[in-house]
Amino acid sequence: MNNNNLSTKPHYPILDGLRGVAAIIVVTFHLAEPLGTGHLDILVNHGYLAVDFFFLLSGFVIGYAYDDRWNKMTVSSFLKRRVERLQPMVVLGMTLGAIGFYFTDSAIWPDIHTVPLWKMLLVMLIGYTILPIPLSMDIRGWQEMHPLNSVGWSLFFEYIASILYAIGIRKFSNTALSVLVVIAAVALAHLAITSPNGDLSGGWTLNGEHMRIGITRTMYPFFAGLLLSRVAKPTRIKHAFLWCSLLVTLILYMPRIGGADNLWMNGIYESVCIIIVFPLIVYMGASGVIDGTRERKICKFLGDISYPLYLVHYPIVYFYVAWINDNKGITFVQAWPYAVLILTGSIILAYVSLKWYDEPVRKWLKKKWG
Template structure:
């Protein structure tokens, strides 16, 4: 891709990074498969895609890059409140949609009576906590998630924090300070990995702060990739980049995770973002990358309530691995279709409406 620069050396925002969009969708699908496999084979050593939990760190790094790319040069004119409104419009409709799906799946789960155990009052509080992204770890029977009705909300909680920090503070900081903060965050990642044994943390009441450490490093690293102009131009295409990303998720789970995980996050993901930003997209793959990017966020946000149903089904029916080998790809494909339908018929119309009322011209 040919990337032109402004007089101050920053990339113009006319460029769109289609391959990064495609990689985001690929990572979202990997997360769905990983969550299916968590329940099908609870021992991560038997999970063929055992490192797909690191997709979240890739999302955070990509978010830092894209936010800095889109807003570094214009947030001063745009203003903090309009910026936060735009991020709210982009992120929150699907948070609510995921919460609604989550509460219905919880109440009407045909294989579980957890809703009866917790009752209407606690269910309603969980719903509110999910809608407003206020952590409320409650359900011990299901891994003590910060947001039981829709567990992936944990990463959106930290994404909001990162966006607010960017608008209020990070946009004003010189690169030297950002480098210092990023170095501290890298050290913190290393300590967290040693403590937990891996970096699949941040989602539960007993590992909450790990999520903050993960977003602190990855988001800052993404900003620095953009501000340092680390765009690695190459003839690599979407397929090659996809293989480089999937290679991370396919790394076997082992005792070495406390070393492997921070190295992948600290070094490999910023490199991958820089490489993806400068890779060459074949025209025939443009639509695939766009569609992949479009469904990535809705797929990530709406899939997990259906995974709870899958777990309940496993607990009751104890299906064979042969059965799950066709259930998992079928379920993944169905969730991709559902995510696309929700994007087109629900999310996009809501976002269009919110923009019309929140940015009314005087």
Template sequence: MQNNNSLLNTKKHFEILDGLRGVAAISVVLFHFMEIIFPPKENVIVHSFLAVDFFFCLSGFVIAYAYDSRIAHLGVWQFIKLRLIRLHPLVVIGSVLGLLTFFLDPFSNFYPTYGFGQTLLMFLASVFLIPYPLMEERFFNLFNLNAPAWSLFWEYIANIFYVFVLYKFSRNTLQIFTFVAAALICFIAFKSTNLMGGWSGSTFWDGGARVLYSFLVGMLIFRSNWAIKNNIGFLGLSALLLLAFIVPFNDNYNWLTEPLIVLIYFPVLVALGAGATIKPKLEPLCKLSGEISYPLYMIHYPFIWVFLTYFVEIKPEMALLKFTVPVYMVLLIGFAYLTMRFIDVPIRNYLKNKWVKNNR
């Protein structure tokens, strides 16, 4: 058996892709505030929900880059364990925060409606990533306590398919499946007039289509060596990513603009990010941005639920919101950093060290 210490050795990071992941995560958090305050046509960052598709594309690229050359030696169960170590602590942390805010939200009291049994089921479903769209008050999200977990559910599905099937695909086979997945994206966009689905019980399978295409095309970018050499840099690519998020909302054209962003624009950005050079002075910023991206994504939404009930019950003036939202954003980013530094990383290091010891 290959030495597990060597299997744990990680390849170099794509610093700019790490940084872009953080930009996308911050944009998602801001979008979740803005969609509560403004109708879509007044939301200046209305298409930030497509950041999830960007995440899926990045994931396909990174997984193929990190594991294609060693998955045969690593094996199915070791791969799954490593992915669980990387991803699941924050799934549990987000679930705990969701449960705490469910009970402690000063502007709502849902517990009498759902009682101990249903509340326990919601928590367990969140911890184990079992879709359970129960709460009408929360728009039948697949995960009532921590809404963004829907994308982690599909991320896990993609990882399972990768280790059992996808890593064996030749590049030609991967191209065929990517083309089929692109056609499916177009069908869903035309049928639903947008690509916003996947997070609720009624749009469950839309999430499968979204991860299928973006994960496959991310793999294809790596397998085809489509890294585009350029000097755009982190700031330039961040601006290009933000352009996708501020495309105006239009009921008549979303079915066209959103697939174009997902099918073409995001893969090009990933290829550009993979081939870009970074200025040394920006490396710490990219590293920090990448480090907080996943914690921020997984811990912010329990507090969004509190903000939603605050907004509905208190009906604050816009002047107050202009102060509240930026402060809330800064606090969430700071909390994500502290969660990463003092909870997530220590737990992952402990589990990884234990994994190494058990496999010597």
């Protein structure tokens, strides 16, 4: 869900802006989630599909930035660039999660105050590596592979995709890559349509079921993005940022399709969105013409905060979830002022983290690693 400013190639500011739009919707999804009773009635019902959109953007940007550089770049140097881009915010997000965990007091996690400090610190240190923890070390009890900052699961799978790209898939011809993408699309559609929940939500637990969901959700969008970066011939589309933002918002805020009696219908909806509509949006974004200085600044701001926002918001959301749990019967009307406050605070924290931490650390790493 990130790009690396390492080239003199033309930049795609609209794609940066769309990443920020999707990141903000992720926050609203997590704020709406505890007010629902399950998969069927969450207000921001398909917000989790933003992760699949991030994977597609990542594949596209990585292909665009690196595909023609392998004659002067090694696997090691590529992975260093990925670590330089991703890990500083992972470390900060896990640290914030540990601080929040230590100060959380809620009936929704009745056993967390029996967790020894050493164990929490060990989970935090493992979290710094983005490697998943086994269920036996789940200190929160939600079966998360990163119980201090749940969203870390998608970074784990993004690393897997990046490693697969670096060690072999980058060498695939467009034909071979197309075959892989078609197989991945079939696997994704099958999972979505036959899922017991009728959706693709999942991937954050270190067990067979969630690992399958995570790999399936990663393989198609990431490598479809890579293929798109190779074969797409962008045109010039006016007002693309506006239209693409509306499409992303419409897809992620779409109410549940089919209800409890026709779960497969929602699976078809999600499959079509990821397999067809998301690549179309990325193509439109790559083809888009920026409408003036103001839109360029908006896209830059949204792109700059997108990754920090994704990594810092969930440690705050844990407190919000605890508040709703400990005050049974809270309605949307009662919760929304706090939700808006958390969203606003998360955006501010993301910007401060970017300027005071992420950019300086990445600059230091880049200098250290040359």
